[in-house]
Amino acid sequence: MQQPLAFRMRPRTIEEVVGQQHLVGEGKIIHRMVTAKMLSSMILYGPPGTGKTSIASAIAGSTKYAFRILNAATDSKKDLQIVAEEAKMSGTVVLLLDEIHRLDKTKQDFLLPHLESGRIVLIGATTENPYLSILPAIRSRSQIFEVQPLSEDDMKIAIQRALTDKDRGLGNFDAVLDEDAERQLVYATNGDLRSALNGLELAVKSTLPSEDGQIHITLPIIEETVQRKALTADKDGDGHYDVISALQKSIRGSDTDAALHYLARLIEAGDLPIISRRLRVIAYEDIGLANPAVAARAITAIDTAEKLGFPEARIPLANAVIELALSPKSNSAYTAVDAALADVRKGGTGDVPDHLKDAHYKGAEKLGHGVDYVYPHGYPGDWVPQQYLPDKLVGKHYFDPAGNSKVEVAYKDQYQKLSDAQRKGLKK
Template sequence: LSINPAIRSRAQIFEVKPLSEEDIRVAIRRAMEDAERGLGDYHAVLAADAENHLVYATNGDLRSALNGLELAIKSTAPDAEGVVRITLPIIEETVQRKALTADKDGDGHYDVISALQKSIRGSDADAALYYVARLIEAGDLQIIARRLRVIAYEDIGLANPAAVARAVTAIQAAEQLGFPEARIPIANAVIELALSPKSNSAYTAIDAALADVRRGGHGDVPDTMKDAHYKGAEKLGHGVEYVYPHAYPGDWIPQQYLPDKLQGTQYWQPKGNSKVEQAYADQYKKLRDAQQKGLH
């Protein structure tokens, strides 16, 4: 969906986000208690594990949660005491998703996701396949896709960029196919990521840079690096002494890019866990050394 820029410039745009799990939980309980606009007349009792699954399985979509709850209550006969007792299997059926576990606190949902990432990070392909199978059985394609993307860039990263790219392609294929076929590209991605060399150097590098930014007092962008594409920039000295690297042999020439206070800072700490990352590390060191030599 796209909007004409002229219309967009005259409109007020609001971002609509999924409701939080706590928001969904509050709405479910209100619906069960409200006899006038909800389901209060049915004298229903929702088991704790069933409520947790209804909250998690609907991914922030209140309409889906309420529809699943209504279907569960209206399709379940009351017991001898006149109470409609909604259990986990009933909610699994109405929302068409099986629960990962029947653990009453809902922690199992996150435990399995955590175990999947830790198994891939630890290079245990069998454990990773087991945990992703549990997520597949629960129908959590969206969660699987998001988590595998995170794992690919966080835990494999620069050690094997080709594996990262193949994993992203496999995840896209899984999303396009849907279950049950989605399990096949997911398995390919999980096995390759688990057996791949690992490196979190890019992940830790960006966090180190963010830490500097958040501390503040890091200095201004050097004048040579500032935007010069506006009238009056030259008078301010913005971009005047910038040297165009492509005009020099090797498309490189030493010049200052970081603010004065951060000169010499090294955010990326390469691990060299693979030939690929070692090649990047060698190039990184070569350029840093030449840069520092050229600026002194």
């Protein structure tokens, strides 16, 4: 039985890895490990289909070490013993351990001495946060790297490579992928290259060639093989971005009906990850301090939608959209942090005042670090005037609350009161 396209197209060397250049690009950490042949165990975490297995395969291929794949949940201690015996006989083995967050203590205890000796280079793969889900003994012996969703350009490179590769890919089928079909393949799979290649292979192998022998892959074919409709078949392919943008602008403009219309279009396209991400942004960018309770409820609704999945997800999403659209609006937090970032990026920082510097080490007092710090909780109201900003930024204001709701008016009053007291206190 032929292996799936995604399996066949796994990179053979580190240079063939698509995306993840912050890890595998020339001069980056994993590339340096491979170049020096100084591999250490690592944990790769991130969404499905983003290249965790590909990176492991490429590391093994570039270093010429044996490569084995096991699953922490389903493979037994005996399977690990077989890998360990192979490592004893032939030298180092690169072991990709999928779902490493499900590794039990018995298997962990077996692995640890082999990791210490270097006979097994463990590459753990997980979609879970390793700092919360992986046993400390394994975590402490591994470097942790986050694998990011592939960009559209990365996805297109991998798709075209698979389409034209005659040895491992689909190059012998003489298939042509329409531009709008390729765009939908990238968009609908949301950075999951494995899903994209699966959809592409199904499309090519299930489509009859035309009279000239060419297999023509159109948008409707890709919609069927990835089971997600395009939002629109517009020529420039910006339809999905336009709908997402319209959803945010309708909520920002407090037009509930328009917001529900654009939400419905995204729901019909089955685009839960995009809806969730955009609503999270809206809750804090456009509502923010005007109504923190609504922002928090929206996040709860979004989390519920993600756990439910479609079709039920539409209900909490509708709740979130309606509340966000009808809520008072404020972008004061968003503009405040951007103003602070603008100063930092143009070099407007200055030294941290000595009394605020870390004093939890021997010799800090001799440097004057933390010596004159005044502890606010020792004063009435848990507040006392003292300088917090660097000298060159004293008196600088970033936060400019609009006061468009009772909540933000209260924040504005408190901000003004504290700012005035700080200024008067420092003048004394």
